[in-house]
Amino acid sequence: ERVTISVIKADVGGLCGHTEAPEELLDVCDYVLEEAVDEILIDYYVTRCGDDINLIMTHRLGIDNEKIHGLAWRAFEEATKVAKELKLYGAGQDLLAEAFSGNVRGMGPGCAEMEFVERPSEPVIVFCCDKTDPSVFNLPLYRIFADPFNTAGLVYDKSMINGFKFDVLDVIENKQITLKAPEESYQLLALIGNLERYCIKRVHRAKDNEIAAVVSSEKLNLIAGRYVGKDDPVAIVRAQSGMPAVGEVLEAFATPHFVPGWMRGCHWGPLMPVSEEDARPARFDGPPRIMALGFQISNGKLIGPNDLFDDVSFNRAREKALEMADMIRRMGPFQPHRLPEAMMEYTSVPEVLAELKERFVETEKVEKAEKLRERGEIE
Ligand code: 13P
Ligand code: 13P
Ligand code: MG
Ligand code: MG
Ligand code: MG
Structure with missing residues (x-):
């Protein structure tokens, strides 16, 4: 039988600052989702990574379902009410739309969903991040599904030996391309090594097109047109029996890599794998974190x-x-701690720089004026 797992996430307020979504907010979400069990949900688990609330839900309604998305939106709206009462920091931060209209995508919350026929045993890992953006998964997903030095099963398991197909998004032009590893792994790296522009959205097993991984890839700042925090993405990865083993999936996080995000969404920082308990980024609002459930x-x-x-x-x-x-x-x-200019576009920095813009003078003019001054022709 087909089952859908939907992970929908949003930051609706932190205690204190951008550190953590408190229990009060999780309780509200729990209450809203509990009401929906047996009606539209089969099961759910509510958690938080830093200041982001993650709703992990299973159901039979397929991906992009209005009822499921509406339910998540309602949970976040109710939690926002409490966040406002408590005057939590950034109450309602990621709810960019006034009212729900069919699908949370494009409205602020992040969303990763996959539908599949449940295998005799179905291990699934849900990754939740804070203080970073969706490109955080480019390197680890490559390691998991395309690098035999990470994933032994790519070499040893007959169902994986044909490789995996990667759907890659161009987040700037809103286009996508599918590339297959191992045949096109260099072209794949040519794209996904550029975190400014490309992000992996989905991975399918080449042999039978079975869904293997999905990432929440909505770009909050592109939706809002201004800085409203980082996307703080989630991902779902299936494991074992023709997919990478759980330990192979996790191995990709054993040597931390640098990711964009951290303080004010303006810095490169290491991605630190942590327990649910330790997913409360404090130092310089970070460093960026990932937890794996x-x-x-x-x-x-x-x-x-x-x-x-x-x-x-x-x-x-x-x-x-x-x-x-x-x-x-x-x-x-200073760079390279600070992100490159293009990645800073949707932070508060361009406003600071805009004020300096009119004070810039052509170097040639400055030099001419200096010469005239030397000759006493001007003051
Ligand atoms: P166990 O013998 O502990 O089940 O381990 C099997 C395995 O394949 C580990 O990667
Ligand atoms: P969040 O996206 O986690 O709210 O982070 C915002 C921020 O500016 C942290 O310094
Ligand atoms: Mg926040
Ligand atoms: Mg956050
Ligand atoms: Mg955020």
Whole structure:
């Protein structure tokens, strides 16, 4: 039987600043979703990564379903009411539309959904991030589904040996392309290595086109046309039995990489894999975090979660991420800690620079004036 897993997320307020969505907000979401169980939902799990609330839902209505999206929107709206009462920071931050109109995409919340026939055993990992954007998954998804030095199963498992197909979005031109690894892995890297423009949206197994991974790839700032925080994406990855093993999926996060986000969405910072408990970014509003919740889906029910990064084997990755943080923090407002100009377009920095624009003078004019002054022809 087909089952859909929908992960819909939004930041509707933090305690304090952008640190954490408090229990009060999660309780409201829990209440709203509980009411929907048996009616439209089979099961759900509410959590938060930093100041972002993640609604993990299973149902039989397929992806992009108005009832499911409407339910998530209502949960976030109700949570926003409480956030406003408590005067939490950025109350309602990611709800960019006045009212719900059919689908949360384009309205602020992030959304990753996949529909599949439940396998005899269906392990699924839900990744939730804070203080970063959807391109955060480019490198790890490549490692998981295209790099045999990460994923042994690409070499050892007959159902994976034909590789995987990657749907890549051009977030600026709103176009997409599908590339297949291993045959086109260099072309794939040529695109996804550019985090300014390209982001992986979906991965399918080449053998049978079975869905393997999906990322929430909506660009909050492009929707809002101004800086309203980072997207703080989520992703769903299926594991085992013809897909990468759970440990192969997680291995991609064992050596932290630099991702855009962190303080004011203006900085490169290391992606630190953390437990649910530790997903409360504080230092310089970060460093960017990712948590991994493992579920077994059983007749649509979410069995779990297993908090997968809550494992000592990721301690070194965390230490490494903190060393990387110390190192790059020393750069302060200088590149390469600070993001390149194009990635700063939707932050508050262009406003600061705009004021300086009229004070710029042609160097040639300055030089001419200096010469005239030297000759005493002007003051
Ligand atoms: P177990 O023997 O612990 O089930 O491990 C099987 C396996 O394939 C681990 O990658
Ligand atoms: P969020 O997107 O997590 O709200 O972060 C905003 C920010 O500016 C952090 O410094
Ligand atoms: Mg926030
Ligand atoms: Mg956030
Ligand atoms: Mg955000």
